[in-house]
Amino acid sequence: MFKSFIGKRSKSVKNTVERGAVKKFAEAIGDLHPIYVDEEFGKQTRYGQNIAPTTFPRVFEYGKIENFNLPNVGLIHGEQTFEYKRPLLVGETINCYTEIKDYYEKRGGHGFMGFLVLSDNGEDQAGNIIFTTKSVVIITEEVRKVLTV
Numbered sequence: 001m002f003k004s005f006i007g008k009r010s011k012s013v014k015n016t017v018e019r020g021a022v023k024k025f026a027e028a029i030g031d032l033h034p035i036y037v038d039e040e041f042g043k044q045t046r047y048g049q050n051i052a053p054t055t056f057p058r059v060f061e062y063g064k065i066e067n068f069n070l071p072n073v074g075l076i077h078g079e080q081t082f083e084y085k086r087p088l089l090v091g092e093t094i095n096c097y098t099e100i101k102d103y104y105e106k107r108g109g110h111g112f113m114g115f116l117v118l119s120d121n122g123e124d125q126a127g128n129i130i131f132t133t134k135s136v137v138i139i140t141e142e143v144r145k146v147l148t149v
Helices: 019-029 039-043 141-148
Strands: 013-016 075-084 093-108 111-123 129-139
Touching: 111 141, 129 141
Parallel strands: none
Antiparallel strands: 013 093, 075 129, 093 111, 111 129
């Protein structure tokens, strides 16, 4: 169903790691560690400033892959991992894009399920990878029926 999209990626989108957004995110996840929210504390760390929580890239925009559309409902969040080369620094601007890495199907108790493997990536202004996330979206038989119509 989505095999032809493997390897396709979106155009990069600029995102800024904004101090206010980092604070709101830290509050939302219940982790107000001073390295995220206290400027004086951040200055005393090895980074010399505040950093964003590990899962903060979930709030970034990654662009759209041309002609690739999934419904907004009926999908199952299967798995997600984050890999960092270095932390996200508060105030920096990064370029983000998404890429389709794989698609495969398995038979389940309610028919075939599709497994879509996506990679979201963030690069600094020099093009160096800062982070990569891998996520698996499970597409149920019911959603697959709608997509094939």
